[in-house]
Amino acid sequence: MLSNENLDAFYTLRRNELKKSVRDNYNKVGTPIDIGELAFLTVINMITSMFWGGTLDAEEEKRLGAEFRTAVSQLVSLLGKPNISDFFPVLASLDVQGVERNMKKVSRWLERIFDSVIARKRKSCEVDHQDHVHAEEKKYQGKDFLQVLLDFKDRDTGRSISSTEIKAMLMKLMKLNIGEDAILFFYH
Numbered sequence: 001m002l003s004n005e006n007l008d009a010f011y012t013l014r015r016n017e018l019k020k021s022v023r024d025n026y027n028k029v030g031t032p033i034d035i036g037e038l039a040f041l042t043v044i045n046m047i048t049s050m051f052w053g054g055t056l057d058a059e060e061e062k063r064l065g066a067e068f069r070t071a072v073s074q075l076v077s078l079l080g081k082p083n084i085s086d087f088f089p090v091l092a093s094l095d096v097q098g099v100e101r102n103m104k105k106v107s108r109w110l111e112r113i114f115d116s117v118i119a120r121k122r123k124s125c126e127v128d129h130q131d132h133v134h135a136e137e138k139k140y141q142g143k144d145f146l147q148v149l150l151d152f153k154d155r156d157t158g159r160s161i162s163s164t165e166i167k168a169m170l171m172k173l174m175k176l177n178i179g180e181d182a183i184l185f186f187y188h
Helices: 004-009 011-026 035-052 058-080 089-094 099-130 132-139 145-151 163-186
Strands: none
Touching: 004 011, 011 035, 035 058, 035 099, 035 145, 035 163, 058 099, 058 163, 099 145, 099 163, 145 163
């Protein structure tokens, strides 16, 4: 799934997001630009493009993208926040600062976003299977990562990946992609 071939297929998506960020900021000549925020937003936009590409229409993509960025910003903030339980494990069960509670809240929020996108992608695939000509055209346009996961079947068992497993992979990949780099950019 993360072969060089698949990563190369995402090159255009990554390049387009970078061009869009440069273009958006080029129009802001003379105003201060927060480089950390710009880098963070560009990375988040690249991740969402690679994850679910053209699954959403423009309006829904904008709304969901903003919601996703807000959730990820909160996640990054929580990941970078000092937690007294890390220094005194005996206090972990008390969740004195509410870090664990807030982390679960953000995780559920991200899960709802992933559920929505997965449902839309599945619905889109059903429509594509009914319209074979359109499906053939889309086949050559490349697949986003979510489509690769939905199409995956184990060769030995024929078993597909469940929605829960897909959400877990997306969450793990998101945390890996934004992890330390995003924390460095976010807290400049």
